[in-house]
Amino acid sequence: MRQVIILLIAIFLFNVPQSIHAEEATSLHTWKELNHTSDQILQLVKQEEFEEAKQMLDYFSVSFLEVDFQEEGITMSSLRTVTSSFEKAVEAVTAIDMPLDQRIFTVTAFRLAIDALSSEHHPLWLHTEKSVMNAIRAMKETIGEGETQAFQHRFNEFLRHYDMIRPALFIDIEPQQLQRVDSQITFLERIRNESLDEDKVISHLEIMEKEWTNLYQRIKEDSADPSLWWVMFTIGGMITMSLSYVGWKKYRAEKRKVRVKE
Missing domain, CATH: 1.20.120 (Four Helix Bundle (Hemerythrin (Met), subunit A))
Structure with a gap:
């Protein structure tokens, strides 16, 4: 069997x-x-x-x-x-x-x-996760140390990366999420041209960091090949059935032994 x-x-x-x-x-x-x-x-x-x-x-x-x-x-x-x-x-x-x-x-x-x-499944722009997240963390680090010039430089680098992946984002993610990302970047551009409030900038960067983390994670989950999951569940079901059958046969054999002893 x-x-x-x-x-x-x-x-x-x-x-x-x-x-x-x-x-x-x-x-x-x-x-x-x-x-x-x-x-x-x-x-x-x-x-x-x-x-x-x-x-x-x-x-x-x-x-x-x-x-x-x-x-x-x-x-x-x-x-x-x-x-x-x-x-x-x-x-x-x-x-x-x-x-x-x-x-x-x-x-x-x-x-x-x-x-x-x-x-x-798994678009190439997902490979930018490390560089984008590192850029956000670098901005937090520089502004936290009061290095405003370094912060401006890091932010410009982040904007270059964002401009590079934005067309792909426009195609792959929901308009509402892209609008949130755009709004967060626009707000950061505005406050950096004012007198930089360290706490305000760090707080906003933490919001951006969470947004980007969720974005990458959701796309990874959505990009999983459904046929692969289907096959995995099917195989899992068959294995479960096989194990159940084996267990049932073992149970019947044990029960038969008990009857013979009786």
């Missing part, structure tokens, strides 16, 4: 995912290609191969316009965000005197936006 159950589990695992992937193969291939192209563009910019990056952007534009946005469920707001990121990426690779780090930040924003649009 145990061998039969194991065989059923194996058949189930091999057959179900294949049927799911077969239905989505075309769409996944298209998005995988677009994702790969955006990554190539970023790598070319890092290598300062701007002419080749521009050619790849042209190729991306043609490929992207072939996507059926309505069928893929892409909203107009997400489409505008991607279009804006694309235009800024083109500007970054064609500008004459833009610093290299600014080019990389701009094209990275485009790269993260495309990934956010195409990835159902």
